[in-house]
Amino acid sequence: MPARGRATPGRDHTAVNAATETRTVAPRAVRAARTGVAVVFALNGLAVATWFSRVPAVREALGLSAGRLGLLLLAMSGGAVLALTSAGLVTQRLGPARTVVVSTVLVAVGLVGVGVAAGPIGSLPGVAAGLFALGYGSGTCDVAMNVEGAAVEKRLGRTILPRFHAAWSLGSVAGAGLGAGAARFGVPITAHLTVLAALVLGGTVLGARHFLPAPAADGAASTRRGGLLAAWREPRTLLIGALVLVMAFTEGSANDWLAVAFVDGYGVSEAAGAAVFGVFVVGMTIGRTAGTVAIDRWGRVPVLVGTILLAAAGSLLAVLAGSGPLAVVGVVLWGLGASLGFPVGMSAAADDEDRAPARVSVVAVIGYTSFLASPPLLGLLGDHVGTLQALLVVPVLLIPTLALVPATRPPAGPTPTAPIQES
Secondary structure (H helix, E strand, O other), X not given: OOOOOOOOOOOEOOOOEHHHOOOOOOHHHHHHHHHHHHHHHHHHHHHXXXXXXXXXXXXXXXXXXXXXXXHHHHHHHHHHHHHHHHHHHHHHHHOHHHHHHHHHHHHHHHHHHHHHHHHHHXXXXXXXXXXXXXXXXXXXXXXXXXHXXXXXXXXXXXXXXXXXXXXXXXXXXXXXXXXXXXXXXXXXXXXXXXXXXXXHHHHHHHXXXXXXXXXXXXXXXXXXXXXXXXXXXXXXXXXXXXXXXXXXXXXXXXXXXXHHHHHHHHOOOHHHHHHHHHHHHHHHHHHHHHHHHHHHHHEHHHHHHXXXXXXXXXXXXXXXXXXXXXXXXXXXXXXXXXXXHHHHHHHHHOOOXXXXXXXXXXXXXXXXXXHHHHHHHHHHHHXXXXXXXXXXXXXXXXXXXXHHXXXXXXXXXXXXXXXXXXX
């Protein structure tokens, strides 16, 4: 990621060199784009959390067993993973702004479809189709908004992408809160999902209007459009993808199992288990907000090494503490340590702006694999050793991952561009 000030020899700065710039944009427009990207991230998180907040209501409406519900949830995951295989090409052809809008139309259609199918129609295939559309749209939007976020980061001349991911987390918290309120007051699923779909789509259209202007058509266009297969053969891109895979597993395992693990392992109530998960989310959000300052000061590699060690120590403490309060301290450290790996990996994949869509797409495909693998893997392991003890897989995977961190170091280049001064 770009460094804030002067380049210092030997330091892992992340500024972008002038030779890679394809667009000259006024500082005011860059700051407007920063706001637009933050809005899109937050609304994408709001949309996804809106669905997850109403899963119990959908299960009740359709009368699903746990097994059938698990199969239904795969429709969204399958749509997201399938989208990631083509999202880079779509972003290259349409540009990030149009890709974000088109993909969010799919998100909105998916939410409305789920609401209608689960409500008045009561159709399981209809809900599955809506979830597939939601997953496909959300996955495509994920790549496009990360590409745009990395471009804004370059022009600001300082680290900002983790804060966009923090905006996603805040949007997801808002979605969960609104969903809990809707369930508490008996708001019908159809009305809730339809209203949120309209809000997400309208806000995304407004946010995307402030994205950076698309590059002028030139001789490099064909080069930008032809790099997806080549990106799968690049060692650095694959190493970054492997790093993001482990960091996504570190985050996803807490999302899926932390509350249950504390209920089973420490004997707390379900409400307390949910509160522990909330502590983890707060730690993630703080880490993504404050970690940008550390990256600008010391660079990607040392900060990632420190945060990975923090996540390993925190997850180890959360499992082995022996007492609930001490284990919660471990959860805080776990959240802080897990916060930067995913967004920094995305930023590293986008170091070369011309190749960013293809490389971000590859890294996203590899990383999101963990969201499919971690629930059944930890579930099967938990059947044998207990849910809490199964989480020891996290520190075991994190330590060897330290060897992948140097891949995120920005490629050497000429003199970086000057950062945009805040006003």
